[in-house]
Amino acid sequence: MSRIAIGIDMGGTWIKSGIVDGDGAVYGARRTRTPQSGAEDVLAAIRSEVEALESVVRPQDRLVGVGVATPGMVDDRGYLNGAAVNIAGWEELDIAAGLRRRLSFPFVVLNDANAAALGELEFGAAKPRPGENQLDEERSVALINVGTGIGCGIVLGGRPHAGHRGIAGELGHLVVRPHGRLCRCGNRGCIEAYASATGIVESARELASEYAESRSEVARRVASENQGQADPALDPEILFRLAGEGDPLAERVRSEACWALAAGVAALGTTVGPPTVVFTGGVMGSAATIMPTIRDFLRELVLPHVHRSVALACASLGSDAGLLGSGAAGLRLGA
Numbered sequence: 001m002s003r004i005a006i007g008i009d010m011g012g013t014w015i016k017s018g019i020v021d022g023d024g025a026v027y028g029a030r031r032t033r034t035p036q037s038g039a040e041d042v043l044a045a046i047r048s049e050v051e052a053l054e055s056v057v058r059p060q061d062r063l064v065g066v067g068v069a070t071p072g073m074v075d076d077r078g079y080l081n082g083a084a085v086n087i088a089g090w091e092e093l094d095i096a097a098g099l100r101r102r103l104s105f106p107f108v109v110l111n112d113a114n115a116a117a118l119g120e121l122e123f124g125a126a127k128p129r130p131g132e133n134q135l136d137e138e139r140s141v142a143l144i145n146v147g148t149g150i151g152c153g154i155v156l157g158g159r160p161h162a163g164h165r166g167i168a169g170e171l172g173h174l175v176v177r178p179h180g181r182l183c184r185c186g187n188r189g190c191i192e193a194y195a196s197a198t199g200i201v202e203s204a205r206e207l208a209s210e211y212a213e214s215r216s217e218v219a220r221r222v223a224s225e226n227q228g229q230a231d232p233a234l235d236p237e238i239l240f241r242l243a244g245e246g247d248p249l250a251e252r253v254r255s256e257a258c259w260a261l262a263a264g265v266a267a268l269g270t271t272v273g274p275p276t277v278v279f280t281g282g283v284m285g286s287a288a289t290i291m292p293t294i295r296d297f298l299r300e301l302v303l304p305h306v307h308r309s310v311a312l313a314c315a316s317l318g319s320d321a322g323l324l325g326s327g328a329a330g331l332r333l334g335a
């Protein structure tokens with residue numbers, strides 16, 4: 001019999017699920033819309049997904065557990081502190097208690113970024129090389145998700161690290177520029193305000209007037225936006241491409257984003273000390289072009305030994321990382 005687990009990856013729009021084996025293969029993958037009608041309906045949807053998958057488990061496989069990845073500050077007991085902003089009613093909730101009443105299998109609840117980090121560690125870009133994996137430190141990883149916001153997952157010694165009351169990994173709201181740009185969290189100068197997709201475009205708009213006299217395509221586009229003619233809208237991908245072509249404003253914007261991300265890596269490298277920091281997310285389509293810059297800035301922010309010892313890598317599992325990681329967490333329940 002092969003041991004398998006059900007992985008559930010909850011997002012604001014979809015609940016994705018599937019059956020995950022010890023090699024990171026998935027079968028029976030499904031998705032269903034995330035109910036926006038309250039926590040009870042979300043819990044019921046998770047139960048339905050588990051039941052649907054249970055019915056397709058192959059006879060040669062043995063289901064050992066269920067891993068549930070959720071957005072938000074969830075602690076090791078499966079309690080969600082605060083709110084997960086994209087799911088209505090998913091707030092200050094004992095998720096574990098709700099699932100205990102509904103599931104007949106061992107289960108574990110973990111933060112979605114921690115699940116993605118665990119997925120990359122078990123099956124993806126942070127998988128220890130042959131000959132490694134002997135020491136706990138080699139089974140550690142930090143993952144930075146750069147999208148509309150900045151998410152962060154941490155695994156220490158093979159274990160997802162939620163921190164006290166789920167507070168670990170809120171890297172996007174680490175202030176790296178005192179008195180800087182206002183962030184959606186209410187503080188100023190957070191990493192997210194400079195390096196998220198929205199932050200990157202915001203930098204271009206904010207700095208455009210300084211480049212009005214230069215031959216900057218980005219400055220020209222901001223000016224046309226300001227006149228109400230949003231010809232090709234600005235997004236990080238366009239900005240990074242123009243930076244590669246030497247547009248001075250785009251280069252500055254890219255540099256500001258990289259500096260903020262490097263400050264995040266510095267915080268992780270210095271406090272957590274993982275062998276690898278993995279980058280993922282929508283903005284990281286341009287990862288190959290920004291990774292060297294992040295590495296260069298990192299040199300100015302940490303001790304030389306830290307700089308040498310922390311590798312930066314691009315995620316390899318894409319949007320499957322959370323599902324695979326929640327499955328990996330479920331598999332351990334049967335260890």
Ligand SMILES: [Zn+2]
Pocket residue numbers: 172173174183184185186187190192193
């Ligand atoms: Zn913030």
